[in-house]
Amino acid sequence: MSSGPIPEHIIEAVLKHHDIAQVIGKYVHLSKHGRNLKGLCPFHSEKSPSFNVNPEKQIYKCFGCGVGGHVIRFIQEIEGYSFGEAVRHLAEEANIAYTWEQQTPEQAERQQEKEQIVKGHEFAAKLYSHILKNSAEGKPALDYLRSRGFTDSLIEAFQIGFAPQRRDVLAQFLVQRQFPMSLMEKGALVTARSEGDYVDKFRNRIMFPIRDARGAVIAFAGRTLGTEQPKYLNSPETALFRKSRLLYNYHAARAEIKRTNQVVVFEGYADVIKAWSAGVHNGVATMGTALTEEHALLIRRSTESVVICYDGDDAGQAAAFKSLGLLEKAGLDIKVAVLPNRLDPDEYVESFGADRFRKEIIEGAVPPEKFKLLHLRRNFNLQDNEAKLRYVRTAIREVIADIEAPTGREHYLKELASEFSAITSFESMKQETNETRGERQQKMRSNGDNNDFSWNTVRNGGTGSAPLPKLKPAYDKAERHLLYMMMHDRDISDLVHKRMGDAFNDEAHAALAAYLYAFYAHGSEPDASRYLASIQDDPLERLASSILMTESEQGINDQVIEDYLRQIHKHRQQEEIERLVKERDATEKAGDVLGAAKIELDILALTGKLQKR
Structure with a gap:
């Protein structure tokens, strides 16, 4: 990230004026969680929230996909702006006068x-x-x-x-x-x-x-x-x-989507407009293309709930069925509006009026499982007993067995049993459901699918056994905690600068320290969002936001700082010893016995220093 020639006072004014919780709250539903606010990340699909906002530090961080930064960075990411465009957007919203030259x-x-x-x-x-x-x-x-x-x-x-x-x-x-x-x-x-x-x-x-x-x-x-x-x-x-990233009427529907925490997705422009006339002001539509992952994430940034309201003909219902997977993957709560007599929404409003459309179609939308069962039965002649039995078995295997909640499975099994009691019993259907689930679990185990864990993804919902993360070396923890202290205390940063400069073991940590020294050198006081805005590298900004979001496990005092400095220096000495050992062995192998002996003395000296520490 580069702020280029944008004056610092404009960046500072933008950061000062906009509260990050309020800005992000326009896109993400946030709830209180200790000192932070949490919500579902708008940048990747998840079912349990890993997106954190810290109002005190004016920063955000997702511990699922790694994005993080200050309020300008968020607007960049969410709207697809450059840094300058994001500053301009926020400045316009705050009525802050801005003038600067473009970067190039x-x-x-x-x-x-x-x-x-x-x-x-x-x-x-x-x-x-x-x-x-x-x-x-x-x-x-x-x-x-x-x-x-x-x-x-x-x-x-x-x-x-x-x-x-x-x-x-x-x-x-x-x-x-x-x-x-x-x-x-x-x-x-x-x-x-x-x-x-x-x-x-x-x-x-x-x-x-x-x-x-x-x-x-x-x-x-x-x-x-x-x-x-x-x-x-x-x-x-x-x-x-870009059709795959844009939804028709999204700009006008956004306020109502936020108010109702729900969006209604239509197939066409006319449906959106007629639904608007019927009082449905949270409607959007794709533009001649199927729903995409980008569309699903755009919806997820605005709401947690979606109603699919596609045409009632075969093509429309097939498109609705196909959209379910994408929306489920995005972690959305989904319902499907079912239109009778193969009507489209526009025709329904014309035929039956606005009130019935809102109450019977939009408010009467059914859960995905119910829709899948309704969609499935279109393929069977339910006047024939043999076809009825095939439908029941297919419904169990393709829909009901996939329902995770036992109460949900039982609900739909009872509905089937009530309708088809003449050909099978509830107990038989329940037994077939359990057998189907057992077969799938056995197949997953034999295929090794249970080894493919992804933390907090839609696949496992953030639950289950995942492999333990690889332990970081001791110096890494020391460097991160030391940087945390430096970001919050200018005096500690000055001390570290004098004692070790940018001689951190991790190159990224060294770069963050260098940015921090420059930040304080300009007379700035500790300020998380302003420091992040000074970093001219996206991965480093994410790393800094991650460090800022962590809390130090120990109090900040002279002894703790000395321990961290010692740990960092110790690792550097260990690396130097390892390098010298390789050099000694190579020298000895080359037949230079005296040279190898001299290197051995250097190794012993360094080892002695380490033992004293």
């Missing part, structure tokens, strides 16, 4: 390009909106939207527009307003022709602006009015638009 001309050029592309998209959204509402060319599209239940207020709220059939309407306006057309092509608004002019990317389509997490328009989705294929056409991916 290349970075300045890239930032300017991004800003121009966003301005081009913002202009295009306004133009398309105007054409839809105020032109003869837009009237058929406006009439169509109104016939589908899109009110004028909804159209305005989501800035829905229309791209006319003419090939260069947008391109001409962009040229007139002196937008750099090569950048507009790079941003996928227009396409260059061999004649040297440009044509619009979208034509004769209803336009849905796609916004990033901050609400800036960065892409479009266009829905055809005719029979052209595809029905929906997204902007191609650009430096600003």
Whole structure:
């Protein structure tokens, strides 16, 4: 990490103004845990919280995946910003005046390009909106939207527009307003022709602006009015638009997601908009692509609970079934909305109204196990007794046997037994469930799967027997604890600087000490978040945050400091002795007996010093 030319007083003002617990609390549900706050890490999948925030030191650390740092670092990681972009973002939120030069001309050029592309998209959204509402060319599209239940207020709220059939309407306006057309092509608004002019990317389509997490328009989705294929056409991916990492309407839904601690995931834009009109303001959608791991982690950063509300047809239900694994892996509490008669959410709202949609579909969403059973039975003709028995056995083996909680297994077995009592009994189903689980456990043991432990992952939920971590050498503990003291006390840092400088055994520890000496040399007082902001290396920053999050097992006093210094120095002497022994043996092997004897004297002298210690 490099702060480059950003003035120190701006970084200091940003760190001072923003309380790290409040900033992270917008993304992660935190609960009190001693001096720290804990929550599920937004940067990797886990079921038990290992993400720690220390309000006193204004730092965070995940002991699962290793991320850590100060509030600027968190915004960098969570939003994908550079250091400068994160400082700018936090400065804007705090109304802190900022001016500084970009780190390099290349970075300045890239930032300017991004800003121009966003301005081009913002202009295009306004133009398309105007054409839809105020032109003869837009009237058929406006009439169509109104016939589908899109009110004028909804159209305005989501800035829905229309791209006319003419090939260069947008391109001409962009040229007139002196937008750099090569950048507009790079941003996928227009396409260059061999004649040297440009044509619009979208034509004769209803336009849905796609916004990033901050609400800036960065892409479009266009829905055809005719029979052209595809029905929906997204902007191609650009430096600003990555479908696998972005959710439609996330910027607008974020506040309601935070309030309800729940997100509703839809398949399409129209579903999100109609659900919004029905009072479901925590809805988002993927953009013509299946749910990805990036989507799941984005959701996990905002909430712990998700409702999947996909179309009721076979394709929609299959997509919902496929999404369950990704969302479960992310550690989310999942429910699935089940739409009757193969309807999609848009159609259901139109047919049955907002109240029934909220109460019966969203609030009536079922647990994953129930949905899996409902999804599975689509494959069986339950008018036939033999098919019924196959369904029951398949349900046991593919769904119920996978349920970890005994009470959960029993609940669904009783439901099956109640429905299919004519062909089998509850006791028989329970016996088959236990046999299936036993077979799987035996198979796992024979395959050696129980040796593959990963601490606090979704696979084991942070439980079970894991191999003991490799013990660190004594000097490592001494160096880490000494650094902890130095980070909290300038006088101790000065003492260590005089006694041993950067002569730590671990190179990373030596580097942290060097940064600390420089930090204090500038007149700074102990301050964890400001010290972390001064470190210009990501792995070192993570290491420093890990050290800062630990508590010293012993009190800070002169004797403890001396013990640590002695332990560090002792290891260095031991390494020197080992080096000399190798040198002596090599010298002796080469036939230089006197040379070997001289090295032996040096070894004895060092060994004597060690014994005195």
